[in-house]
Amino acid sequence: MNAPLLSTPSVEAFFFDADPGTRFSLYHAPAPRRPELGAILYVHPFAEELNRSRRMASLQARQFAAMGYAVLQIDLFGCGDSCGDFSAARWDIWRRDLAAALDWLQQRSAGPVQLWGLRLGGLLALDFACSTPVDGIILWQPFLHGRTCINQFLRQRLTETEGDSTAPRSTAVLRANLAAHGSIEVAGYSLARELAQAIDACDAAAMPVPPCPIHWFASGGPAPARQAAGVARLAQRWAERDAILHYHPLDGPPFWGPAAGTECQALLAATATVFGAGQP
Structure with a gap:
């Protein structure tokens, strides 16, 4: 320390x-x-x-x-x-x-x-x-x-780009972009694909x-x-x-x-x- x-x-x-x-x-x-x-x-x-x-x-x-x-x-x-x-x-x-x-x-x-x-x-x-x-x-x-958390986080990106006809309109599209490019920017935070995948995999009901x-x-x-x-x-x-x-x-x-x-x-x-x- x-x-x-x-x-x-x-x-x-x-x-x-x-x-x-x-x-x-x-x-x-x-x-x-x-x-x-x-x-x-x-x-x-x-x-x-x-x-x-x-x-x-x-x-x-x-x-x-x-x-x-x-x-x-x-x-x-x-x-x-x-x-x-x-x-x-x-x-x-x-x-x-x-x-x-x-x-x-x-x-x-x-x-x-x-x-x-x-x-x-x-x-x-x-x-x-x-x-x-x-x-x-x-x-x-x-x-x-965990998937619920990531979806909620990605929805902030949809709010940020609301009104832009060229922007993605669903979390599914944002997830595809994340998978393809390795990261995505949301509200000033760059979310890495590896972190998103690890969070997605977490399910409290299945945990020992x-x-x-x-x-x-x-x-x-x-x-x-x-x-x-x-x-x-x-x-x-x-x-x-x-x-x-x-x-x-x-x-x-x-x-x-x-x-x-x-x-x-x-x-x-x-x-x-x-x-x-x-x-x-």
Whole structure:
């Protein structure tokens, strides 16, 4: 780990060495004079959703620390303030980043370790946990199918070129262009074919998740009634591996969306209710 960039009694900003380069991180120490409840590693969302959700991630990280958790936030390779271009980002590099971050965190906390993933970060957390057992997983409005995330991302390109009669008019055409040319530019992000293919291949229902509690907080508006059936099927699938899914639907704004500075107090409150007593 390199020297801290910023250090306060509760938050430390620093870069740690990784392969390749360095990763920017924030460490929130557990509140003093409180029983330490364990450690939590945050896995951020995809592309611009990372920046849009920074405030909510910070609010929740501080809340976790106040409860007694040690929390580490890391910008993955090619993302945020870490080194590398987004065009060079790869799923396997991000998994290695999480392994290095988890090792760093476990050296500072002897308690149970949980992954906390937002949006695509939730799917990455689940995938990572399949090969690196953890004590629990926290999912904030996760993508359960990688292909859904990539399609949503590509639809931004369709919006950008709306009105241009020569521009592609479907995600299928954009996907064909991505396959043919190796990358595609969307909202200032150059998405590589290799990363898109790796994300497309991720399906939460097919993952051999570890035997641990998984808390899924569904925000961004009233949860659709049809989602209940999907949740039940997923819970049954994961229960076969002794993973227990707890589903927490709630109303709240999509703070990862274009509206800058949006907060979802209902999500913060729901998360605090579940984890405030240190119960997994």
